Amino acid sequence: MMEKKFDVLTVNGLPIVQAQFNWSVGVLMQKFLKSLANKKFLAAKCPECGYIYAPPRNTCAKCWKKIEEKDLIEISGGGTLVSYTVGYVELDGKANWVDLKKPKVIGAIKLEGANSLFFAPIEADPKDVKIGMKIGLEWNSELKGGWKDIKHFKPVS
């Protein structure tokens, strides 16, 4: 317990100091990211229990079986919206709250052909969004084999 008579000083960290990292993604995730350049959205199907993960992973979380490159399947990248929220403010990376000009819809998408949920911003007006609506993805014109190849997710009729 700090006694009241201890005067406390605030020491600021130097903002220029950063610890920098580059995290390896592993073989299956690399395959997934590179396939985006061919407009392919891959998923991994567990050879034992059949649970399908998108994006893929090399160990099944349910039955612990190893999942390999041969177990990768292609899915459409679209699905059904099972839940969503709407954001009105954002952090600017310097501990400040910024009001968004356009409110952002973040959706939980049950991808078609997969068992796992995928969370992504949905390009839509909040008042047009309904749970259960069909969601599809739009590709970027320039494809480099990374997340930016997906331009955005949007409602499809």
Next chain:
Amino acid sequence: MFRNCAIIGCGQTKHTSKRRDVSAAELAAEAVNAALVDAGITMKDVDCVVSGNMQGFGGIAQPEQWLGDWIGCAGKPAIRIATGGTTGGSVGQGACYTVASGMYNVSLAVAWEKHSDSKEAGATTGLAHVGMGNLFHALAYGLSLKNLIATTAVGAAAGVAVYQARYYMQRSGCRQEHLDMVAAKNRRCAAKNPYAHLQWPNCQPEDIAKTDLIAYPFRYGHVCPASDGASAIVVAEEKFARKHCKQPAWFKGLASYSDEENQLQSENYGGVGVIDPSEQMGARVSAMKAYKMAGITDPQKEVDLAEIYQPFPSQELIFSERLGLFDEGTAWKHMEKGETDINGRLPISVSGGVNATNAIGSSALQRILEAALQIMGKAGEHQVPKKVKTAVAHGWGGVTNYITFTVLGDTPRG
């Protein structure tokens, strides 16, 4: 109340400087898989998972959140333990406590480190982020940058270990050649260990003496690497252990002792009451407690093999004395005679030890794992020729803060 428990399976990954073929989660899962296969059990048999790593080195905050289901935590109680360099030792002891207490029957302990995920070479990022608050605090009061850099950076890779080596050499008469001999022994032994990092077949002291000096007495050839790797062990209670394993490695005694911090100065730049970083009171006391628990009265005669946590060769000598394996100031004489080599009277760290393989979070768990392999007779090419009835494993963290010490045997307690 301590019910009997033993290690029935061990798994590790190959340690290299860059395991960029896998993500951190996949790396830990590799070790877990190997341990389950070795124990001959499935993930369903495991009741509890204890994990740990040094998060600043791999840059993943609260890694147990991501790695949880990769290491089998789904549906089970999971704990993460972090105690500096001896994280692995605490993780191994933690798994033992969960079983010995009677709460669970089978526990899995897994520890890992992925240094290659940090941009700067070796362990620089991790070590820097540890001293951050300390640095800013001192700079705020006008600490001269020159003073700071000279006192901390000059030791460079070695840091406080250089000072520690100086104290020991001054007291015991050990010379730099003896450090060359220890480093050569570790790299030679590591060449017989398929999972070790720095493998130099038939390495001799003269090879080490040719490498450049970092800061006297350390050469580049003495220093431990920064490895990517993971290790895992399966701990089971007596009935389960006897059913699944021919020769389990039984926990006979364990202890852990923390002392005052001593990173040259305290973390907020206050002084510390520990003058001599080679004194290591934590090592003396935890060894005393663990030997008592294991019923060992004369460690010099009763211990068959030791796995000591030694990132630097001077520490192998210092700790072997502090842990009661040699008389004070004589470790280097015994080492000179070959007593600590694979064929020797008291083999020390014949897996190569931390000197040849250092994935920080997992290193201390690896010591327990290697000691267990020797008792189980599964160490392969680096299995010692003599029968190992009692083996000890040691872990060291902070500078003087944390020590874990584990005594394993080929028969259960009582």
Next chain:
Amino acid sequence: MGYVKDERPETMMVEGDWQVGAYRYKAPRLLEEYAQNLKNKKIVGSLCMGCGKVIVQPRNICGRCHRRMEERKIVSEWGSLTCFVVSPPVVKGKYKLFGLDPVDTGALKEGEVMIPVFVRFDGSDSNIACLLFNAKPEEVFIGMRVKAVWAKELKGAMSDLDGVEPIR
């Protein structure tokens, strides 16, 4: 080198950083007290009324007794070396601290040989890490008697205690 090599494929990497400098730490004013006393060439430590240890630089809780250390004691300018390290001559680009090169920042000169030491000032029970000046590496030994070297201009900062030098 005789090391066995292990080559593995490399997968893609995701970049990122931890803004370690973004924190605002809270600290007691003990170091401030110590620094201000240096202006008057006084080295201050905290005294534990339980075990009698004097800790320089001051801290608020004794590491062994867990008592509050509220008493202060001034220790001598003279002391003994408890440990030392001799650096090889400084080479530019060989070592970086927090992304900064010591030679680039002007903190060290290329070719300089530094002798960082641990000093225990008389009356203190702890070490201070600082530099040894005006000494040749060959003549340094553990137990050598040294005295404090003060900065030319005393500002009430940690850098007022520049280092130590041998007593001849």
